[in-house]
Amino acid sequence: MSISIAINQALALSIINVKSFPHRINNYLVSIISIACVAAVILTVLTMTQGMIKTLAQSGHHNTLLVMRSGAVSELQSVMFPSEVNLLANHQQILRDKDNRPLYSAEMFVNAELSSQSNEHVPAKIEKLALRGISENTFYFRPDFKIVSGKKFKTGIRQLIIGRAISRRMPELMVGKTIKLGGTKWLISGVFSDNNSVFESEIWADLGMVQSDYQRGNSIQSLRLAIKEGTDIANLNQEWQIDPRLNVRTELEQVFFANQGENLTRLIRWVGFPVAIIMALGAIIAALNTMYSAIASRSKEIATHKAIGFSPFAILFSIISEALLIALIATMLAITPLYILFDGWTASTQNAATLSQLMFNFDISFTLICQTIALSSLIGFLGGLLPAIKAMTLPITVAIRD
Amino acid sequence: MNSTSTNKPYITLDKISKSYSKGKKQVVVHDNFNLTINRGEFIAIMGPSGLGKSTLLHLIGGLDQPTSGNITVDNEQINNLSERKLTQWRSENIGFVFQSHHLLPVLNAKSNVELPLVLTPLNKKQRQQHAKLALKLVGMSDRAQHLPKELSGGQEQRVAIARAIVSDANILLCDEPTGNLDRGSANEILALLATLNKDFGKTIIMVTHDLNAADFATRTIHLEAYINQQSAINNEVTTS
Numbered sequence: 001m002s003i004s005i006a007i008n009q010a011l012a013l014s015i016i017n018v019k020s021f022p023h024r025i026n027n028y029l030v031s032i033i034s035i036a037c038v039a040a041v042i043l044t045v046l047t048m049t050q051g052m053i054k055t056l057a058q059s060g061h062h063n064t065l066l067v068m069r070s071g072a073v074s075e076l077q078s079v080m081f082p083s084e085v086n087l088l089a090n091h092q093q094i095l096r097d098k099d100n101r102p103l104y105s106a107e108m109f110v111n112a113e114l115s116s117q118s119n120e121h122v123p124a125k126i127e128k129l130a131l132r133g134i135s136e137n138t139f140y141f142r143p144d145f146k147i148v149s150g151k152k153f154k155t156g157i158r159q160l161i162i163g164r165a166i167s168r169r170m171p172e173l174m175v176g177k178t179i180k181l182g183g184t185k186w187l188i189s190g191v192f193s194d195n196n197s198v199f200e201s202e203i204w205a206d207l208g209m210v211q212s213d214y215q216r217g218n219s220i221q222s223l224r225l226a227i228k229e230g231t232d233i234a235n236l237n238q239e240w241q242i243d244p245r246l247n248v249r250t251e252l253e254q255v256f257f258a259n260q261g262e263n264l265t266r267l268i269r270w271v272g273f274p275v276a277i278i279m280a281l282g283a284i285i286a287a288l289n290t291m292y293s294a295i296a297s298r299s300k301e302i303a304t305h306k307a308i309g310f311s312p313f314a315i316l317f318s319i320i321s322e323a324l325l326i327a328l329i330a331t332m333l334a335i336t337p338l339y340i341l342f343d344g345w346t347a348s349t350q351n352a353a354t355l356s357q358l359m360f361n362f363d364i365s366f367t368l369i370c371q372t373i374a375l376s377s378l379i380g381f382l383g384g385l386l387p388a389i390k391a392m393t394l395p396i397t398v399a400i401r402d
Numbered sequence: 403m404n405s406t407s408t409n410k411p412y413i414t415l416d417k418i419s420k421s422y423s424k425g426k427k428q429v430v431v432h433d434n435f436n437l438t439i440n441r442g443e444f445i446a447i448m449g450p451s452g453l454g455k456s457t458l459l460h461l462i463g464g465l466d467q468p469t470s471g472n473i474t475v476d477n478e479q480i481n482n483l484s485e486r487k488l489t490q491w492r493s494e495n496i497g498f499v500f501q502s503h504h505l506l507p508v509l510n511a512k513s514n515v516e517l518p519l520v521l522t523p524l525n526k527k528q529r530q531q532h533a534k535l536a537l538k539l540v541g542m543s544d545r546a547q548h549l550p551k552e553l554s555g556g557q558e559q560r561v562a563i564a565r566a567i568v569s570d571a572n573i574l575l576c577d578e579p580t581g582n583l584d585r586g587s588a589n590e591i592l593a594l595l596a597t598l599n600k601d602f603g604k605t606i607i608m609v610t611h612d613l614n615a616a617d618f619a620t621r622t623i624h625l626e627a628y629i630n631q632q633s634a635i636n637n638e639v640t641t642s
Contacts, residue, residue: 005521012520020508304504307465308518309493311486396465400500
């Protein structure tokens with residue numbers, strides 16, 4: 001038998017199955033719903049993971065060294081003092097500006113409580129947001145920083161700018177509005193973007209004002225240093241580790257955020273994927289049941305095909321393609337509403353490292369859709385394989401007599 | 403009735419035995435069964451249920467394998483063929499007509515008839531022409547676009563016959579083709595089979611309970627009597 005005839009056979013039976021699909025849709029509903037649920041969970045987990053990784057991956061620069069207190073896993077847990085800043089910033093490997101001043105950014109990072117109350121009869125709603133105290137130098141380290149509305153804050157007064165991700169999620173935080181952070185009122189002077197990085201989930205204000213408001217004296221929490229190209233980070237780290245005047249840990253900013261992303265997404269994967277796997281097993285069983293009963297009800301039809309001379313391969317192919325069609329329909333049913341309702345939506349989650357909210361874009365990309373279709377197809381394939389083998393080996397004489 | 407049969411053995415069942423296990427019991431359906439069918443014969447096999455009439459058809463059609471003995475069709479011993487070769491042989495040589503026609507409900511008459519041609523190298527246009535011709539032959543041209551549910555029982559069986567002959571198989575195996583039909587429709591189907599036998603030289607083996615079948619067939623085998631007769635001959639041979 002030539003390959004083209006074999007393919008013709010397989011396609012002919014598959015087309016018949018597709019044509020008869022609407023007549024049997026009720027029998028397939030359980031499978032379709034189960035696979036659709038799995039596809040929705042898979043797509044959500046993949047999109048969230050991808051969104052967070054993308055947000056955090058875009059948040060660091062390869063020539064920026066992040067310095068924190070030794071043992072601190074996040075900026076929130078760190079504390080550093082001016083003497084340490086001076087020592088570190090004046091190292092020979094640190095870049096200098098045109099006025100020969102070291103390029104560094106001393107920053108404060110607090111978990112600020114935003115209190116909002118629509119009217120006096122309703123209890124105030126508290127949202128935890130990341131507030132970063134910055135200086136003019138900070139903008140050197142954020143080359144993608146842009147003011148998208150309003151203007152930068154003025155130093156020495158309680159003005160702040162909010163990240164675009166916060167602005168999207170909380171549109172009530174408009175430029176010109178006064179908000180209450182902790183116990184004091186701040187004026188929103190602008191909204192900024194930073195290439196969809198994690199910083200768009202933050203509020204930025206003058207370092208001095210934040211230090212003062214949160215009674216931190218002249219301490220800071222993290223230091224960003226611009227290092228010269230080709231600097232041996234390991235050596236530099238070792239040098240500072242053995243310096244008795246310093247008690248710090250250093251890491252490339254890019255690596256720091258990548259690790260933070262890994263920690264965040266690991267949790268989602270550990271929770272999301274086991275749920276998806278359990279649901280997938282259920283969906284496979286549902287698909288198996290559906291396909292077994294489909295074959296049982298069509299045993300005469302299958303036997304007739306075999307009697308006419310259709311090859312066992314064509315029978316196998318047609319049953320598997322039917323199961324794949326079920327999976328494809330289910331996946332489309334899951335993807336379409338998710339895409340229409342949530343694509344481009346700014347989602348937020350608790351960032352365990354900073355205890356504040358991390359906003360990220362829920363972008364349902366073509367790649368993620370393809371991955372979801374591939375995983376759902378695998379479920380369909382596994383659900384269809386055993387019934388297809390049963391159909392392939394169905395004794396014709398028994399089926400025709402039954 | 404005229405016959406186009408020749409006296410040359412076309413299908414030979416030589417000392418065929420067929421048994422199967424039913425629980426712990428071994429059920430013997432045929433034991434040392436012999437039958438020779440000439441090319442162009444129209445044979446009606448009759449007899450009570452349980453004698454193995456359908457099993458005979460399945461064995462000749464390569465749907466089932468004998469426990470022992472040989473089946474030769476047109477000088478080819480089919481009981482030794484692999485499953486793959488047997489499938490191909492079946493598609494080229496055998497047309498089946500079942501009691502419950504087994505037409506695909508989602509395909510119209512023409513597409514149902516066209517189905518076996520998917521197994522051939524014919525292109526779509528050629529397949530459609532063949533299907534059209536087969537439908538014309540069974541008098542169903544005007545129902546080509548109808549779905550099986552839009553046809554009467556007799557019309558469905560005509561379409562099933564068109565499907566059986568469309569790939570120009572030489573042998574038609576019919577298992578109770580008139581079993582579900584009223585007298586009028588049954589006679590029409592029998593007449594159609596007789597025409598296919600007489601005018602187109604098809605070798606037809608039909609299992610039936612229809613008493614009228616003998617009027618259309620060229621040879622009628624009453625299986626119970628035939629088996630008894632064979633046993634007697636076998637015993638005679640053994641004794642002598």
